[in-house]
Amino acid sequence: MRHPTNRVFLDPANLSRIVKEGRLGNPKRLSELVRLLRPDITDTDALVLFEVKPDDEESRGEGREQAGRYLAALNEAVDPDKKLVGGTGFEGSLFLEFENGGALWQLSWRTPEPGVTLYRWSYRRKEPHASWKERAAQKEEALPREEIAQHGELAEQAIRAAYEGGDRPAGFQGQVYLPGDCR
Structure with a gap:
């Protein structure tokens, strides 16, 4: 809501769609399995990603692992000037x-x-x-x-x-x- 004109993808958008429609790079650089992964929130203009989980330690660890996996996969497929990071300040x-x-x-x-x-x-x-x-x-x-x-x-x-x-x-x-x- 803070950035209403940004391109934001929500689950169930998969990594292939995010890379293609977000104009981040070539989705064919993603392996077949990785293409199907679905991060919770990806803002392709701000170049940030969020994984949303219930507020407990187990879920926090799971979110950290998933966000890291999604970012690693995306950043291998995107253009060098479009690397994504984990988002912050969302409260x-x-x-x-x-x-x-x-x-x-x-x-x-x-x-x-x-x-x-x-x-x-x-x-x-x-x-x-x-x-x-x-x-x-x-x-x-x-x-x-x-x-x-x-x-x-x-x-x-x-x-x-x-x-x-x-x-x-x-x-x-x-x-x-x-x-x-x-x-």
Whole structure:
């Protein structure tokens, strides 16, 4: 969102497509197996790549390994002046209010090392007559897995609709509060 005119590729775009459509070099330099790899976020104008994982040490290590593998493969196929690096400075959060205020979720993300973005979900307990800003200031709690399973897909659809300016998904009764610099 910070660079709306940049060419950004999201999973499921594979390395072959990223190199070709991102005008980075010759995709034929990629081996057949490597061509199919799919990094989570690749910005071919800023020449950065991010692998997105849940915020825990095991996932962080997995993200580091995958980002390194994707960068090594890409940088063998791209032109010398178009080498990619692990992205940095990707941090933020947003809130989702469900069930007409009955649930307030927060999605937050950070990039603790180049190329690895970690995310986590948390929530605030319902306080009668509290505004979402007052609830956002409350202590966050880990979001129960049952709730994530119950509302996770709807949350993703609501976030996409808010960022892309689309319609709210059917069944979503609430609001998405985006960071101030998103639009």
